[in-house]
Amino acid sequence: MQRSIGGTGTLACAFTILIGGGCASTQHDPLPSWNDGPSKSAITGFVQRVTTEDTPDFVPPAERIAVFDNDGTLWSEQPAYFQLLFAIDRVKALAPQHPDWHTTEPFRAALEGDLHAVAESGEEGLLELVMATHAGMTTDQFREIVRAWITTSRHPTTGRPYTEMVFQPMLELLDYLRANRFKTYIVSGGGIELMRVFAEDVYGVPPEQVIGSSLKTEFEVRSTGPVIKRLPEINFIDDKASKPVAINQHIGRRPIAAFGNSDGDFQMLEWATTGGGARFGLIVHHDDAEREYAYDRSSPIGKLDRGLDEGPTRGWTIVSMKRDWNTVYPAAENRSR
Amino acid sequence: MQRSIGGTGTLACAFTILIGGGCASTQHDPLPSWNDGPSKSAITGFVQRVTTEDTPDFVPPAERIAVFDNDGTLWSEQPAYFQLLFAIDRVKALAPQHPDWHTTEPFRAALEGDLHAVAESGEEGLLELVMATHAGMTTDQFREIVRAWITTSRHPTTGRPYTEMVFQPMLELLDYLRANRFKTYIVSGGGIELMRVFAEDVYGVPPEQVIGSSLKTEFEVRSTGPVIKRLPEINFIDDKASKPVAINQHIGRRPIAAFGNSDGDFQMLEWATTGGGARFGLIVHHDDAEREYAYDRSSPIGKLDRGLDEGPTRGWTIVSMKRDWNTVYPAAENRSR
Numbered sequence: 001m002q003r004s005i006g007g008t009g010t011l012a013c014a015f016t017i018l019i020g021g022g023c024a025s026t027q028h029d030p031l032p033s034w035n036d037g038p039s040k041s042a043i044t045g046f047v048q049r050v051t052t053e054d055t056p057d058f059v060p061p062a063e064r065i066a067v068f069d070n071d072g073t074l075w076s077e078q079p080a081y082f083q084l085l086f087a088i089d090r091v092k093a094l095a096p097q098h099p100d101w102h103t104t105e106p107f108r109a110a111l112e113g114d115l116h117a118v119a120e121s122g123e124e125g126l127l128e129l130v131m132a133t134h135a136g137m138t139t140d141q142f143r144e145i146v147r148a149w150i151t152t153s154r155h156p157t158t159g160r161p162y163t164e165m166v167f168q169p170m171l172e173l174l175d176y177l178r179a180n181r182f183k184t185y186i187v188s189g190g191g192i193e194l195m196r197v198f199a200e201d202v203y204g205v206p207p208e209q210v211i212g213s214s215l216k217t218e219f220e221v222r223s224t225g226p227v228i229k230r231l232p233e234i235n236f237i238d239d240k241a242s243k244p245v246a247i248n249q250h251i252g253r254r255p256i257a258a259f260g261n262s263d264g265d266f267q268m269l270e271w272a273t274t275g276g277g278a279r280f281g282l283i284v285h286h287d288d289a290e291r292e293y294a295y296d297r298s299s300p301i302g303k304l305d306r307g308l309d310e311g312p313t314r315g316w317t318i319v320s321m322k323r324d325w326n327t328v329y330p331a332a333e334n335r336s337r
Numbered sequence: 338m339q340r341s342i343g344g345t346g347t348l349a350c351a352f353t354i355l356i357g358g359g360c361a362s363t364q365h366d367p368l369p370s371w372n373d374g375p376s377k378s379a380i381t382g383f384v385q386r387v388t389t390e391d392t393p394d395f396v397p398p399a400e401r402i403a404v405f406d407n408d409g410t411l412w413s414e415q416p417a418y419f420q421l422l423f424a425i426d427r428v429k430a431l432a433p434q435h436p437d438w439h440t441t442e443p444f445r446a447a448l449e450g451d452l453h454a455v456a457e458s459g460e461e462g463l464l465e466l467v468m469a470t471h472a473g474m475t476t477d478q479f480r481e482i483v484r485a486w487i488t489t490s491r492h493p494t495t496g497r498p499y500t501e502m503v504f505q506p507m508l509e510l511l512d513y514l515r516a517n518r519f520k521t522y523i524v525s526g527g528g529i530e531l532m533r534v535f536a537e538d539v540y541g542v543p544p545e546q547v548i549g550s551s552l553k554t555e556f557e558v559r560s561t562g563p564v565i566k567r568l569p570e571i572n573f574i575d576d577k578a579s580k581p582v583a584i585n586q587h588i589g590r591r592p593i594a595a596f597g598n599s600d601g602d603f604q605m606l607e608w609a610t611t612g613g614g615a616r617f618g619l620i621v622h623h624d625d626a627e628r629e630y631a632y633d634r635s636s637p638i639g640k641l642d643r644g645l646d647e648g649p650t651r652g653w654t655i656v657s658m659k660r661d662w663n664t665v666y667p668a669a670e671n672r673s674r
Binding site: 062139183192193196206207208210214217218219221225226228235241242244245248249250251252253267270271274 | 399476520529530533543544545547551554555556558562563565572578579581582585586587588589590604607608611
């Protein structure tokens, strides 16, 4: 349906141009999954301002940097970060080689799929899970493991592949920004190497534009050739005040637009939106228990508290998933995207 | 002169196309500062192989990643790394606030321009110089300091601005690769923030494609707004076996071509050239004492020993500056490039 409307619009537009007129009003909607309203207008208004030449807010294409959080912003993050679900699946796959895991926390909890007990193992327990499942192999091997997992595993509640638990309105937003010559980056607390496996296919974001948390790695020359080994040691946690640090390290430019969903994204939005000229900050508020999940101030995952209070006064757009999005997940027929 | 030859070639090419023929042989030379010979043929041969569709060596544009060392590869590095000369200039500028520096090494040596004594202060001394001159300010402030220095300072021997001590043949090579849809990166032991100040203007390499050594930084919210502070602590030294690590961290793809000049680039070339498919490694050999400098196996700066021995057997192209380049530095008239 959207496609035929777009087609008609384009035809009308071509005709209008032929007779010497403009055609903005007849162009197809680049954000069809967004309901008309203040959120959608804020997005399109910002993009028009920074792309209109010879105006004070114009930004040259090279400086149109937009940064996106991943968990909870581009895809769901409940009932647990998908990367934790990956770690648990890996524990199950590796368990035959580790008989002691059946009686050792947090591995026992992971093997029994007890998310609550896993969470109770705290930061130390989570770190143990990550090291046991994310380190000790080469980067090439790890990519193959992630690739196999992401193509075969399913979300525990919806039964969908994880790559179909991405938000259709955000996919449209990424495309819309790129069509307006923005460079789109992911800046996430998730693992940089895990996201890079699917970010290009699913989000259109190439590996070099994915920034995330990482383990230390080491170059090693083996008889079969050189490899990069993943070591059981944290290199960087890309969250909160570390997000602007990572942005500066990887991009070296201050973004003009930032998109997040939790207080872990606060400083990234603060950094992006306090520069000079036109700036844009947006927070996805998960208030849709029916189609996705509803959580904010008291959630251990994706806690959004300060952002809800301060966001509006800072001029950030707070997106209500329930009110602003007419679609949440892509239709299954788009699976081959 | 080159321009008029190029113009004639283009005209002839257009005419040939009009009458239905091809025009590869009449196209202008994209590498006019390179003398005809095996080095130049190796470069153009590789580029033709990976860009010719429907052949086994074809590489899609997204995977055409080329990495370049900076010091000694894209610009000169004698009589000392230019970043060390920057540090010494900064010590001189800051000396009035540090009366003790006149009697404390390595600052005394720096103030007296005694490069030999500075070098003798060893790694610890150099680190002290770097911390005193590169840390303790915001990233914005540091960029302004570098910008002011690079536009006003001159090389001690040639009297040229440092940005005119770049190698014309390498500028052409960068352009040539980009014209063939390569993405060009700098991967250097030099400071990432220092190089980013001039890399886009001088090399056409945007900040997000510059990788280098770095200090730790910290996000801080001040009453005037947020800043990123540069701390007096090393974050990453981008040299030797750390270069492939940095490439993996920043780019997340294995380059298909690598360009260096010293054994500090060995592992980067090794990593790039041992992947599958067509690969390219190139080492600039400084053998031109008349037009630039001549040094290799025993030089404390840009030592090239293992690369000279193993490079040829690994299929790497060893460029003789003296024999392969008809021009070293850009003509002064090109200053506004």
